Amino acid sequence: MDYTSLVKDCLKKKPRAQKEMYEQFAPAMLGVCYRYTKSITDAEDVLQEGFIKIFLHLSEYRSTGELGAWIRRIMVTTALNYLKKNKRYRSELVFAEMPLHPVSDENPVIKLEAKQLSELIRQLPTGFQTIFNLHAIEGYTHAEIGEILGITDGTSKSQYARARYLLIEWIEKYSSCSNQEQYAGK
C-alpha cells in the first residue's frame, strides 16, 4: 500500500492525516507493544510514546523502505526504552550469565490463536520475553540483541534457548489442555 500522500499530509501537520495514519497502524503496533509489556495499560503508554516520536520525526522516514517497518522499528525501540525506564521491568532486565542451554529441535505446530500465543509470550520472565520477541518475532541476530541490551551474544543465545524451551512446553500443555481459562488473564 502506498502511503506517500499520507506521509506528505502528515508532514504538513494535517490533523486528519495524522489521525488516519494512527488508525491505520495503531492496532498492529499495540499488538507489538503488548508483547513486550505485562499489561494493556503499559502497552498503551508505549503506543502513545511511540506515535508521538513517529509524528515528530516523520521527516526522517526514507521512502525507500516500508512505512510499516519504519513505524514498527520505532515502536520496538520505544518499548525497550520503556522497559529500561520503568522500575517494574528494569530489575527483570538483568541478564545473568548462564550456561548455554541446548536449543531444542522441536518445531511444534502452533495451534493457538494470535492473542493466546501473545499471552503465553507475556508469561515469560521479562528478560526471556524481550529476547524472544527480538529474535523470534523481530528477526534480530543474537549479536545485535547483545548490542541493544548490553549483553554478550552467548547470553542472548542461552536466554533465547531457555525462553523457547519454556514457550514450547507451555504451548504443548495449552494445546493438550481442554480448559483454556487456566492461562487467561494472568
Add this chain to the structure above:
Amino acid sequence: MQESNFEKQAQQKMEELGINPSAGVWEKIAVAIQRKKRGRRALIWGSFVIILIVTAFISWFSNTGKETFLKTDAPAQENYTGKNNNNIKDKKNIDYKQGLSNNKKAVLKEGITTTAAIPVQSNKALHQQKTFKPNQYTKYPRIGADLTDDFHGEKNNTSKDKDSRKVKSKNIAYTNGPKTTVKITASQPAEFNDKNVIAEEDMEGEAPGNDSLLTLLIAPVEIADTTAERNNDLPVVAVDVVKSAPPDKPETKKVHRSKWEFGANFSLGMSATRNSYLGIDLFEENKAYDQLTSVGGNNGGSGSSTGYSPSAIRSRPGLMAGVFVQRAISPKMSILTGLSYKLYSTKMAVGNRIDSLGSLNSFRSYYRAGSKSNYINRFHFIAVPVSLEWSISNLQKRPIYLSAGLTLSKLINSSALQFNPSTGVYFQDNSLFNTTQVDLSIRFLFALNKRQPQSFLIGPDLSYSISRMATTALYSGRNYSYLGLHLKKSIVMSKH
C-alpha cells in the same frame, strides 16, 4: 541461528495480532504533538525576544555612561576691591549670562574706555580676577605701569582731553587659538557713583594661543571725579575675566576616519547536521536510529522488520576563515561582505569497511552498518557573507557590535556518507546534497583590547542554514547549524 518453522509460525501469528487501543490514547497523542509544536515555536520566538532584550539592555547601559565635557561657566561676579576694602558696602552680582544672551551692555555713561591686555595662559584657572587702579593723578584709568604684573600694557589711544572722560579703546586683533569666551566686567564701587555702572564685554571668538596676548575692549566706565578720588580713594575697576574654554586636549593628529574597512575573520566552534534547531535535540533524542541496526527482509513474514537504520549523526568541531570588506553607511551601522572558507564536520558510527566493491561498484567506498568505528563526515564550503553590523555601545573604549546577515555558501567537497536502508550500506554520493546553502548568522562582538578598540573583536557566532542539506536520502530534512567563537581583525583605511 537458523530460522525454524517454530519461529516462522510465531512471526506469522504475531503479524495477525491486532488490538484496538482505547479512545483516550489518540487524544493524548494529538495534545502532545500540538504542545511540542507550540513549544518549539515558543522557544524560537523566546530566543529572539531574549536577544532583543539583551541588545536593548546593552545599548541603554552604554548610553548612560556617556562622557561629556564639562563647561566651566562660572558666572562672573562683580568684586569691588581697592584700597578701602572696608568701605565696600555693596556687592553686586550680575548674571552675565543673561546680559550676554541679551547682548546688551549696561547703561553706559561718560566714562572711560580702556583696553586691557591679558595674557591667555593654557590650563589656567577659568576665573581670574584682575584689578587695576586708575592712575590717581588722572581721572582716567590707564594701563601701563599701574597694572599688576599680569597685565601687559599697551598704549592706548586715549584722548587726553581733560574734558572728555572717554578714552577710546583700541581693539587689537586676536591671534588664532582655542576658542575662548572671555567676559570682562568693570565696575566701580557704588559709593563713588550714584549709579552702578556696569560694563561688560563679551569677547568670543578665536582666542589667542598660549602665552599670547588677548586684547579686550572694556566698555566705558563712569568714574566720579571728586577730590576724594584723587586721594587714593579712587574707584577701582575690577576686571573679572571669566574665561570658559574647552579643557586642553593633548595635541593629536586629526585623522579623518574613512568609511571603508577591510580585514580578516576567523571562527571556531561546533557544527551539526541534525533535524533540530542549533544542532541540539530540544526534545527527546531520536533513539530509534541509535539503537536499532536491524537485519532485514529474510524472516519470511510480510511486514516484519525490513531495511536497516543509520546510526546517529553527532556534532563535531567546525571552523570558518575569511576576509571581508566593510563600509560604514551611518555612524553606527556598516555593511559587510567578503569571502570565507567553512568546514563543518559530524561523525557517525559505522561497521566494517568494504574494500571489494563487488556488485556495489557504483560507489567509491562504503561501510557496513554497525558501530565498529567512528566515521567523520566533512563538508567544505566557499561562502559569501553579507551582513549588517550595528554599534550598540557608545563607549569609545568598549565598543560592542551586533552583526546579523545572510551567507551564501557553496558546497565544494564532502566526505559525508549516505545510507542505503535496503542494504545497510554507507556510501559516498555528493550528488545527493544541495550544494547551494543559505545561512542565517548572528554575532555579538566585543573589543579585545580596550586601548585599541579597532584592533580585535571577539564574540559568539551563531549560524543556521535555512535551506535543507538534501531533498532525499539520509540528510533530507536536515539543516547545517554552527555555534562558535568569532574573531575579527579590522584595518581601517584612514586619511589625514
